[in-house]
Amino acid sequence: MQNFFKVVGWASFALATLVKLMLAAIVVEVVADVVLRNLNYRPIAWGVSATEYGLLYAAFLPMPWLVRIKGHVFVEFLRRALPAGGRVVLEKLVYALCIGLCLYLTYFAFASALEALNTGAYETKTFDMPKWLIFLPIAIGFFLSALEWLRYLVGHDSLYNVDPLEREGL
Template sequence: MQKVFGLSGLVSSALAVVTRLILGAIVLLVLYDVAMRNLARPVAWTASFIEILLIYVAFLPMPWLVRQKGHVCADFLRHALPPGARRAAEKLVCLLAIGICLYLGGIAFELFAENVRTGAYDVRSFDVPRWSIYLPMVVGMWLSAVEFLRFLFGEDSLYAVDVRDIEGF
């Protein structure tokens, strides 16, 4: 199981790097779009391309954020519980998060597989294979489920975090 968690960590870190590159590309595309609107003729494809990239930016870093405890949580209710109940509540939260990630990842996978099978395209200012829109959802959700599983079976707490321990800070 530790090998799976280690591999998940490597893939999650790689996806976080890819996300940073995509964010840089989005910034450059916005600058290009604004410049072209003011200096020459507007470019039709940049807004559509950025919309697709934003889907990747939303889903690809999810497992890394879970691993680094960079997700948003409100744990005021957990702090009101006695210590033993806190750990039980944390396990329940992990189980719920795993279930949600697997369920939503399964729906995204069904849509991904259907669009691969049919060869459907999303028609915008340019044609995009529709499966490419669902792929980051599948990857992000399922790898996030693995990361929540790591908290469920590991010694590390989902809630205990020191900002200095978060990669990138």
């Protein structure tokens, strides 16, 4: 099981790294677009659409890595008010709820991707984007996030083993 979670962690890290490269490309495209406009040249025709799709990918693909590194926002005032036994129960409930929500959203994103693939649907902007490529990062992000939450649920780590103030450097 430990090796399985290592592979999931590697995949999560790889997707987060890919998104860093995509964000760098978006920055380059936006700067190039602005420079071209200021020099009275035509802007890059596909730039806005590519940026929109890039931001969609940037929202969902690094999500599992953020779960793994505990880099998302969470509130723990209720957990701190509970005794130690209650904290453990609440933790497990939170993990199970997160897994359930991620799998639920994975199902709908994957079903939408399959439907788009079967129908050959495209989103038409400055270039045609197959709709399944729009739903795919959503499905991948939520599915891998569910696996990262599962890692917490089965006890390989705890979301709460780092003090939030310490994590923020306060």
